[in-house]
Amino acid sequence: MGGQAAGAVLPEDHDYALWEKRVDALMVLCSSKGYFTVDGLRRAIEDMGEEAFETMSYYERWVAAVNQNMIETGAYSLAELGERMELIKARGNTYGEAADA
Amino acid sequence: MPHDHHEDDFHHSGMSPSGHPYREDDDRPLTYWQTMEIAMREILIEKGILTPAEIARQIDEMDSRSPANGAAVVARAWVDPDFRHRLLNDASEASREMGFDIGPLRLIALENTADTHNIIVCTLCSCYPRNLLGLPPDWYKSRAYRSRVVREPRKVLAEFGVTLPDSTTIRVHDSTADMRYIVLPRRPDGTESMSETELAALVTRDSMIGVGLPKSPD
Amino acid sequence: MPELVRVKSMMPPGHVRTPAYLRGKCGIIERALGEFANPERAAYRLEKEMQPLVRVRFTMAEIWGDAAENPDDTLDAEIYAHWLEKAD
Numbered sequence: 001m002g003g004q005a006a007g008a009v010l011p012e013d014h015d016y017a018l019w020e021k022r023v024d025a026l027m028v029l030c031s032s033k034g035y036f037t038v039d040g041l042r043r044a045i046e047d048m049g050e051e052a053f054e055t056m057s058y059y060e061r062w063v064a065a066v067n068q069n070m071i072e073t074g075a076y077s078l079a080e081l082g083e084r085m086e087l088i089k090a091r092g093n094t095y096g097e098a099a100d101a
Numbered sequence: 102m103p104h105d106h107h108e109d110d111f112h113h114s115g116m117s118p119s120g121h122p123y124r125e126d127d128d129r130p131l132t133y134w135q136t137m138e139i140a141m142r143e144i145l146i147e148k149g150i151l152t153p154a155e156i157a158r159q160i161d162e163m164d165s166r167s168p169a170n171g172a173a174v175v176a177r178a179w180v181d182p183d184f185r186h187r188l189l190n191d192a193s194e195a196s197r198e199m200g201f202d203i204g205p206l207r208l209i210a211l212e213n214t215a216d217t218h219n220i221i222v223c224t225l226c227s228c229y230p231r232n233l234l235g236l237p238p239d240w241y242k243s244r245a246y247r248s249r250v251v252r253e254p255r256k257v258l259a260e261f262g263v264t265l266p267d268s269t270t271i272r273v274h275d276s277t278a279d280m281r282y283i284v285l286p287r288r289p290d291g292t293e294s295m296s297e298t299e300l301a302a303l304v305t306r307d308s309m310i311g312v313g314l315p316k317s318p319d
Numbered sequence: 320m321p322e323l324v325r326v327k328s329m330m331p332p333g334h335v336r337t338p339a340y341l342r343g344k345c346g347i348i349e350r351a352l353g354e355f356a357n358p359e360r361a362a363y364r365l366e367k368e369m370q371p372l373v374r375v376r377f378t379m380a381e382i383w384g385d386a387a388e389n390p391d392d393t394l395d396a397e398i399y400a401h402w403l404e405k406a407d
Contacts, residue, residue, distance in 0.1 A: 002224030002275065003340035003383075006248040009260055012239040019135045022142060024236070025159035029151055036364070042226050043334035043362035058227075058242055060134040067141055072364070076144045084140035089131065098131045099139050207352075224338050251340065255388045271392040278336050278372055278397035279355045 019095055020059040027066050036069035044068040162202075166235040170201050171283055172304035174233070175315075176297045178210075179288040185212075192283060196233055203232035211311075212285045217270045220258070220311030221282040222250045228276035230283050234306060241310065251275060261312040284311040292318045321347035324375060325406035326398060334362035337402045341394075345406045346377035349395055357399060371400040 016024075031038060044065035045052075052061055071078060091098045145151045174196055178185040188195040192208035208230055211219035223229065224247045229237035240246055250257045254271050258264070265271065274282050286308040292300060295318060307313025328343035336358045354369040361367065375398050380390030 001244060001247045002222075002251045002338045004248040006245040009240055009243065009246045009249065009257055011261075012243065014239060016236060019138050021160045021163060022156065023138050024163060025156045026138070026142060026145070026151070028159055029155055030145070033150070035150075037356070037358075037361040039334060039336075039356075039358040039362035040364060042358075045226070046334055053244070056134070058239075060132075063134050063138050063141070067137055070141065070145075075150060076141075076148065080144055081137070081140055084144055085136045088136050088139050088143075093130055094128050095131050095135050095139075096128055098136065224340075225336060251338075251394055252383060252386075253388050254392065267389060271389065272376075273392070273394045275338060275394060275396040277338060278358070278399065280352065280374075280397055 016059075019099070023059045023063045023066065027062060030066060030070065030075075035073050035075060036066075040069045040072075041065050163236065166232065168234050168304075168306035168309065169301070170196075171230070171234045171306070171309045172301040174199055174201070174283070175285055175304045175309065176301035178285055179292075179300055180297050185285075188285065201233060206230065206232040207280050208233065209280050209282050210285045211272070211274060211282055213287045213311075215287075216268065217272055218265055218311065219272045219274060219282075219284045220250060220254055221274045221276060221284060222247060223276040224248075224251055225275075225277055228281060230281040230309075232281075233283060234309060238306070258312060261307065263312065263314060284309050286315050289315050289317055323347055323406045324373075324398075324403045326375070327402050327404055333359070335359055335402075337398060338396065340382060341375075341377065341396060341398070344377055344381050346375040346381065349374040349376040352397065355399070357401070372397055373400065373403070374398075375403070 027041060030036065031041065041062070042065075045061050048056075048061060048064065052064075056064070067081065070076065071081070088098050142151070142156065146153060174188065174192075177199060178188045184195065184198075187198070188210045189212055192210035193203060193206055195210075196203050196208060211221070213219055222241075227237060227242040227247075229241060231237065246257065251273055254273050255265065258271075276282060286304065288300070289303060292303070303316040303318065305313050305315060308315045323345060324347070325345045326337060326341045326343060330339075330342065350373070352372045352374060355372045357368045357370045374395050377394045377396070378390060379387035379392040379394065382394060
């Protein structure tokens with residue numbers, strides 16, 4: 001990325017949403033407990049490719065990368081994750097409804 | 102810009118019709134990635150890998166860090182030459198000395214002088230002195246900033262409203278590995294009589310990234 | 320005499336922390352930082368291997384040639400020892 005042509009730097013910023021802070025917390029806590037290193041996180045993000053950078057937000061890439069590392073380390077299985085995600089979707093249509101089990 | 106697709110998700114939280122602050126992310130349609138966050142968190146808690154209290158504490162710590170922490174460090178360095186020396190020697194230790202819990206962060210302070218100006222970036226991802234300044238602004242993580250500031254720092258600075266003479270050497274610092282950086286900006290003229298607290302109020306986040314200058318005392 | 324080094328110009332795939340725009344460029348060692356875990360192993364959960372890490376200072380002229388905004392401006396980056404070779 002360094003040195004490539006790109007447009008103006010727009011002074012963009014936003015307050016982080018609760019779900020984004022939770023992703024950040026999961027990253028910090030799981031890496032501090034030794035499940036992966038910051039390099040493992042970066043590697044998973046890089047492996048998503050250029051398209052992910054254009055189509056996913058920062059914390060969307062992070063949650064995908066934390067999950068990838070936790071799957072690789074055997075903390076839980078893809079089936080466990082998939083089944084839980086289905087249950088959560090059934091709880092409601094908004095983050096607020098789905099997150100408050 | 103990577104965030105354009107999600108612009109609606111990124112508006113600041115406002116007030117509800119009843120006059121209470123609310124979190125917009127709570128009442129928007131649930132996304133795939135939010136569902137993954139909830140699922141991962143619940144599974145990790147059930148398996149005893151994390152506790153709800155740990156997560157809450159981590160978020161509280163994150164919320165408690167802000168550019169005001171860095172500003173306090175800078176102001177101390179402006180008024181206390183011995184502290185300035187310790188800061189430039191080991192910025193992690195100097196920050197801890199001021200009571201900031203910066204964890205294992207390896208911090209290097211880069212001093213702006215009459216003829217040098219420092220700017221920080223992370224071209225490979227978005228490394229930032231988050232344990233001292235809080236989470237980075239969106240533009241710091243943008244493709245535009247990360248691509249351009251290593252090649253045309255003067256043009257990027259101009260877009261931030263900072264123009265430096267050719268005689269000033271610009272030093273760009275790419276946080277490629279294990280260090281994190283904070284710029285120690287120059288103390289503005291006309292601040293000789295100001296207190297440390299008053300000085301800290303002049304220190305902006307952008308001035309500690311190097312894309313801005315501290316505010317003037319008037 | 321400042322030590323002059325060149326960043327190896329190799330381009331292996333996978334996770335490395337050496338930016339592409341610095342490959343093959345020469346700079347001086349600004350300071351040594353001590354030893355850190357090699358990220359190319361940590362990223363794949365391999366046993367830890369320590370590598371010396373140094374800050375290398377490049378001139379913008381060295382990196383960008385005639386396209387540099389100001390040839391004497393500099394860029395500093397942290398580079399692991401296994402990515403550096405002696406230059407003269």
